[in-house]
Amino acid sequence: MSDPATVIPLPQPVLLPVESSAERFPVRRVYCVGRNYADHAIEMGHDPSREPPFFFQKNADNLLPAGNAFPYPSLSSDVHYEVECVLALKSGGANIEAADALDCVYGYAVGIDFTRRDLQGEAKKLGRPWEIGKAFEHSAPISPIVPASSLGHPAQAKIWLEQNGKRVQDGDLNQMIWKVPEIIAELSKLFTLAAGDIIMTGTPAGVGAVARGDSINCGIDGVATLSVEVV
Numbered sequence: 001m002s003d004p005a006t007v008i009p010l011p012q013p014v015l016l017p018v019e020s021s022a023e024r025f026p027v028r029r030v031y032c033v034g035r036n037y038a039d040h041a042i043e044m045g046h047d048p049s050r051e052p053p054f055f056f057q058k059n060a061d062n063l064l065p066a067g068n069a070f071p072y073p074s075l076s077s078d079v080h081y082e083v084e085c086v087l088a089l090k091s092g093g094a095n096i097e098a099a100d101a102l103d104c105v106y107g108y109a110v111g112i113d114f115t116r117r118d119l120q121g122e123a124k125k126l127g128r129p130w131e132i133g134k135a136f137e138h139s140a141p142i143s144p145i146v147p148a149s150s151l152g153h154p155a156q157a158k159i160w161l162e163q164n165g166k167r168v169q170d171g172d173l174n175q176m177i178w179k180v181p182e183i184i185a186e187l188s189k190l191f192t193l194a195a196g197d198i199i200m201t202g203t204p205a206g207v208g209a210v211a212r213g214d215s216i217n218c219g220i221d222g223v224a225t226l227s228v229e230v231v
Contacts, residue, residue, distance in 0.1 A: 011061075013027075014026070014027040014060040014061055014063060016063065016088070016109075016145055017065060017066070017145070018107070018145050018146075018147065019107075019145065019147070019224070021147075025106065025145050025196070026196050027060040027063060027196055027197075027198055028060065028195070028196030028198075029060065029191075029194075029197050029198070030057060030058040030059065030060055030063065030197075030198045030199075030200070031055055031056075031057055031187055031191070031197065031198070031199045031200070032055065032056050032057065032058060032084075032113060032134070032199075032200040032202075033054075033178065033183055033199070033200065033202045034053070034054045034055065034202070035054075035177075035202065036053065036178055036183075036201060036202025036203075037171060037176060037177065037203060037204045037205065038175065038177060052186065053178045053183065053186050056129075056130050056134060057131075057135065058113075058134055058135045058139060058140050058200075059135050061137075062137065062138065062139045063111075063140045063142050063198070064138045064139075064140060064141040064142065065142060065144075066143050066144060066227075068138070068141070068228075069231045070228050070229065070231065071137075071138055072210075072211075073114075073137065073139070075116070075119065076119055077118060078116070078209055079117065079209060080114070080115045080207045080208060080209055080210070081163070081168075081169075081207060081210055081216060082113040082114070082203035082207050083110065083111075083112055083159060083160065083169050083203055083204070084110070084113055084200045084201055084203050085108065085109075085111075085173055085180075085200075085201045085220055085223075086143075086145075086198060086199070086200050087107075087180060087183075087201065088105070088106045088107045088109065088197075089104050089105060089195060089196065089199070090105065090106035090195050091104045091194075091195050092188065092192065092194040092195060092197060093188060093192065093194075094189075094191075094192045096184055096185050096188040096193065097185060098181040098182050098184070098185040101181035101182075101183075101185050102148075102153050102180065102181055102184075104193065105148050105153065105180070105184075106145070106147060106148065106195075107147040107148050107149075108145070108151060108154065108220070108223050108224070109142050109143045109144065109146065109223075109224050110143045110159070110218055110219055110220045110223060110224045110225065110226050111141060111142040111143065111226070112140065112141045112142075112216065112228065113134070113139070113140060113200055113203065114139045115133055115134055115139070116133045116134075117133065117209070118133075119132045120132075120133025120134065121133075140200070141228045142198075142226070143224040144224065151222075151223065153180065154173060154220070154222065154223055155173060155174060155179065155180070156173055157172065157220050157223060158171070158172055158220070159172065159173055159204060159218075159219075159220045159221075160220075161216065161218035162217045162218065163210065163216055164215050168206045168208055169203070169204055169205070169206035170206065171204025171205065171206075172204075173220070175204060176201060176202060183199060183201055184199070187199065211230065212231060213230065214229070215228075216228045216229070216230065
């Protein structure tokens with residue numbers, strides 16, 4: 001039996017480059033972890049105690065593969081960078097045990113969670129969702145994915161971001177309040193995870209505003225680097 005016709009053309013799949021491979025990683029969903037580094041929680045005015053993690057989402061087509069410029073978004077005059085370690089899942093499930101969680105990870109990347117901070121702040125005050133501040137077009141630049149089969153599972157590595165040559169974020173993956181296996185385990189209690197899911201794991205302290213013309217360089221030592229021009 002042939003596939004049924006569609007009333008509009010099928011959306012194009014979101015495919016991310018894989019380091020040193022002609023193959024691509026197909027994206028299903030994008031999850032993000034909020035306030036997962038203590039110093040960043042403090043700078044945002046929150047208590048960094050180990051409360052249960054909270055999550056929000058971006059859309060798969062918000063991802064911006066390496067080599068593309070970031071267009072400064074509309075309706076905002078306060079857009080912030082947030083460098084993050086990114087997970088790409090090859091499998092999933094519900095209620096995954098933390099001891100088994102790393103078996104779900106295909107690979108790692110470095111990404112930026114660009115945020116319309118002024119719109120996010122308004123949403124917070126009104127008790128509304130954050131999508132207008134987080135899930136806008138091109139808001140998640142991401143490096144090629146590096147397979148864990150060649151990299152392993154980094155638990156300690158410098159994560160950093162430079163703005164116009166000045167280092168403004170400088171942390172370490174070991175500063176995460178919730179570590180990678182715990183993030184996957186906790187997220188799988190709320191959603192059924194699956195192959196193709198992307199998880200952005202939070203940002204260290206030092207977030208700040210960008211302007212058109214800025215040059216942003218970021219990386220996780222031993223994992224990946226990423227360069228983005230703001231236009």
